[in-house]
Amino acid sequence: MNKFFLKKLSIINFILIPIIFLWHPSWLGFLGVQPYWPLFWLLPWSMINGSINGLIFGLFLGLILDSLTLDNSFTQIPGLIFCGFWFGRIKLHSDNLVGHFRYGLICSIGSFLCGTLYFLQILFRDFSDSNFLMLIPSVKNILAEVFLTGFFAPFICSQFLRMFKFSRRKLQ
Structure with a gap:
């Protein structure tokens, strides 16, 4: 039974991403914005399993998160696919201190x-209706999300990376 949970640990954590995405804990927010939760799981998983698997799971994450949102006009899939592929190209280093800050x-x-890719979709659809002043809150939201994601990533990604390495080592 313990070996089963170790084998499925990454999938169990994968299921937690939509739950946290929907839960939207306000005490972790800044200016009403949350960190971009899927990247915390996608970075360590793609670093361990490679860029093709990162691309595939980026697609799955995008499909799941798009099915949870109410507005079906815009998608998170292109950004997550690109990040999953890019994260898979990054190699692991033995220097833990640099690695933690590098995750951020x-x-x-x-x-x-x-x-930015999500914002560009909105901008292209509503290009004729928008003026420059309507773009300022969107830029503020993107920058707040970038700050929060970079702030929490060293803590969360390093734990996920340690967990995924441990479960992979135990299975071999």
Whole structure:
């Protein structure tokens, strides 16, 4: 039974992402914005399993999160696919201190890319209706999300990475 849970640990944690996405804990927010939760799981998983698996699970994460949102006009899939592929190309380092801060930087860049791609979809659809002043709150939201994702990533990603490595080592 214990071996079963160790084998399925990454999938169990994968299921937690939509739950946290829906839960939207306000005490972790800043300016009414939450960190971009999918990147916390996608970064360590893609680093361990490679870029093709990161791309595939980025697609699955995007499909799940898009099915949970009320507005079906815009999608999170392109950003998560790109980040999953990019995260899979990043190699693990033995230096733990640099690695922890590197997770924050990588997740911040990934959050910025995902937020920007989502914002560009909105901008292209509503281009004729928008003026410059309507874009300022969107930029504020993207920057707050980037800050929060970069702030929490060293803590959360390092724990996920340790957990995924441990479960993989125990199975071999």
